[in-house]
Amino acid sequence: MKLSFYPGCSLEGMAVDYARSIDAIFKALDIDLVEIDDWSCCGATAAHSLSEAMSVILPARNLSAAEQMGLDIVAPCANCFNRLRFSQQMVQKKVLDIPWPVTGDLKVHDMTRFLAEPAMIKQIKKRVLKPLNGLKLVCYYGCQMVRPPRITGYTDYENPQTLDRIAAAVGARVIDWSYKATCCGASIGIGRREIGNSLTKRLLDKARQAGAEAVVVSCPLCQSNLDMIQKDRLEQPVPVFYFTELIRLSFSDRGNPKWFKMHFADPVPLLSKINAI
Amino acid sequence: MNTTVMDHKTASERRSGKKRKRIGDRGDYFLNRIQGETNGNVSACYQCERCTNACPVSHFMDIKPHQVIRYVQLGWREDLLRSSTIWVCLSCEMCTTYCPNEVRVAEIINHLRNIAAHSSIAPREKHLAVFHQTFLEVLSKSGRVNEFRLMKAFYSKPNILNEKIKSGNLKEELLLGLALLKKGRLKPFSSRSKLIKEIRKAYIQARGEIV
Numbered sequence: 179m180k181l182s183f184y185p186g187c188s189l190e191g192m193a194v195d196y197a198r199s200i201d202a203i204f205k206a207l208d209i210d211l212v213e214i215d216d217w218s219c220c221g222a223t224a225a226h227s228l229s230e231a232m233s234v235i236l237p238a239r240n241l242s243a244a245e246q247m248g249l250d251i252v253a254p255c256a257n258c259f260n261r262l263r264f265s266q267q268m269v270q271k272k273v274l275d276i277p278w279p280v281t282g283d284l285k286v287h288d289m290t291r292f293l294a295e296p297a298m299i300k301q302i303k304k305r306v307l308k309p310l311n312g313l314k315l316v317c318y319y320g321c322q323m324v325r326p327p328r329i330t331g332y333t334d335y336e337n338p339q340t341l342d343r344i345a346a347a348v349g350a351r352v353i354d355w356s357y358k359a360t361c362c363g364a365s366i367g368i369g370r371r372e373i374g375n376s377l378t379k380r381l382l383d384k385a386r387q388a389g390a391e392a393v394v395v396s397c398p399l400c401q402s403n404l405d406m407i408q409k410d411r412l413e414q415p416v417p418v419f420y421f422t423e424l425i426r427l428s429f430s431d432r433g434n435p436k437w438f439k440m441h442f443a444d445p446v447p448l449l450s451k452i453n454a455i
Numbered sequence: 456m457n458t459t460v461m462d463h464k465t466a467s468e469r470r471s472g473k474k475r476k477r478i479g480d481r482g483d484y485f486l487n488r489i490q491g492e493t494n495g496n497v498s499a500c501y502q503c504e505r506c507t508n509a510c511p512v513s514h515f516m517d518i519k520p521h522q523v524i525r526y527v528q529l530g531w532r533e534d535l536l537r538s539s540t541i542w543v544c545l546s547c548e549m550c551t552t553y554c555p556n557e558v559r560v561a562e563i564i565n566h567l568r569n570i571a572a573h574s575s576i577a578p579r580e581k582h583l584a585v586f587h588q589t590f591l592e593v594l595s596k597s598g599r600v601n602e603f604r605l606m607k608a609f610y611s612k613p614n615i616l617n618e619k620i621k622s623g624n625l626k627e628e629l630l631l632g633l634a635l636l637k638k639g640r641l642k643p644f645s646s647r648s649k650l651i652k653e654i655r656k657a658y659i660q661a662r663g664e665i666v
Binding site (some may be wrong): 187188190191192193194198216217218219221222223225226227228230231232235236239277278314321322325326327335360361363364365366368369370372373385402405409439440442 | 503511512515524543545546547548549551552561565566568569572580583585586587588590592594598599600602603606609624630631634635638639640641642645646648649650653654656657658660661662
């Protein structure tokens, strides 16, 4: 299988570890990811906040490049996925003039839902060498991947299940909680620190209360927010994993502690407790 | 003996201690404009406050999401553009998703933010507005957004550094930046998109300039 891959800006900076784990697991799954030719930023929140036209035009550039390659897009970042889908809908409605040739006919997948399809889950289960038995975790989806449903296409936006299915497939024990899709504050912490901190702290508290030892996410910004607030290790750390890191861990006989050196909340003690490292 | 009977209007103005605000003589102009531009179902709102209850940051807002819709119906444009609400909103889409009448609250707030960005009214939440602006500037310079460059550009904006020092947050933020550099998560150098010329052109056109 061959797909075009839209990494997004975070995967070159804050989330290099996400990019590495994606590379590793897609190689193991025999799926060819071809990076979109000369991709550019999707504009994220800033573009639609200040100029609605730019929020359609910027992702359309990448849709156009992927159309020339003729491959469906898969995006690991929740916000990129959301903006690409939004742009695609606006392109199909022909409400704006786009400077690039684009029809909006390609499929745009988000990586979690792509890997949570029953066929892919089967493939993942087949390759699991060492199930992560005994790892208690909660899955956190954030906003942009599931909402608004008319753009993302999620029908179970109140209680999404894609990450839960993947985490269960690699052998972890998934705990239900009520904060799956509550916002983590995104980039608001840069301008108004107290708002960002109040949101992320509440999420971590609720995860601890639910009895989780770790959080699984798929969005680079959610990961940074939840992880960076644990820099000073005042309370019991709750490591924040990308879901691909867990898959990668289960695919190998013994994990490498180096994979997790970019985390602030160190997951190595937790993982060595369950003999995964 | 003073026996003047106050009419209803003056009575209510006296009670509140300030001049009473009424629907402007612009009539439905603002309501129709927002309805047309966002297709947001503004008139369907019956003030059930479900949006405000779902909103994760409503307690940091001066005009709550359900009130925003009412203000739009009343045509109170300036109050909305001066509010902190439009900048604090995270676009998390909780309000839109849970509205029973399919009012697109988040899209309406986002549209108001767009209008405010193109107006002469100074944003109530300056840091948040400046951050969005910086993001777009960095984007139009290199086509991709590198976090290190973004933060450098943000801090070199006028008054941002001073205000951070005043609020006492600077030390903490610098330490976080250093820790991120050490972990290799902030990268001082990064790749650029080769199509930067086309992107810059689109950006200038979107601002209404002829290229």
